[in-house]
Amino acid sequence: MKRKLAELSLKELWRLFPIILTAHQDCWANWFKEEAGLLRENLPDVGRISHIGSTAIKGIWAKPIIDILMEVPRKERLSNLQGRIEKCGYICMAENNCRIDFNKGYTLQGFAEQIFHLHLSYEGDNDELYFRDYLQANTAIAKEYEQLKFNLWEQYKYDRDMYTLHKGDFIKQYTQKGKQLLAGRYSNK
Template identity: 80%
Template structure:
């Protein structure tokens, strides 16, 4: 019997193969981000800003061992024009619309590779994730509260990423807004 490709698996099959797993913060995550960012800067033209986002960018909290990368490009570029270039860097397109394209790297038919990345390609200024990250980086108590929330949701939604993400939504919105107030203008376009 011929083995399916990742792109042919149903959502349920993908969630079984790639469950949510949380682990204590690993110092190597910052290095993995830096190495991947350098590769992307070399190969992907038009990067306005590239940033390490998500829980792996917040020291001291448990996280899914997946490096989230936000790549912002100038508004005059077209996201779709960079899609094949990013795919040539080993990424698989997972979702796309007019304002964002999401890619994964490190997903195999045997499960996760050692290094796993989620790349979020968007236009400059579409960067709320930076304010959330910065707020948690500067507020250890709130970062620990976020960690507790994630640990509480982990096993219940281990095979349902959509619900896991949904259940964190209000918390993320609340502290993104606080971050935007605290760091107003930090990431304004040049």
């Protein structure tokens, strides 16, 4: 009997889907554009759809996973969009009142060729945009972030939670700097 991903333990999932870093690939921008087009076609009423995460920052190594931030108007209930997102091939991974996170490209055989993490949030809940823009504008800081990820890679190759946790202070610091420098860039008018 074939098991489903949802039936695997966290330890089994981390073994099947280890942290992998790779040099920046130009195709990532196109993968984002194609996926954003699919999402926009199936969810025309959503707001901004943005490419976030390290794959959106040229010149640094990244996990080959396209992170997408999709913002929706506050009048919309996030849960009302879940079914339409799942019809686009996504699996709901986590949810709370303010966000729902989805993954696409995870199989029982490991990673598919294209992997996506979709972060569904309300308009204005977009700190990731400030972090991305700050790193895009500050190559030296982007390289520091890349080095931090290299340092964590082998130690936490099979523990995504710890890998993410140990990047947290760096991300907070430079998100705040980005918000100060780019104040209001992504506020809703």
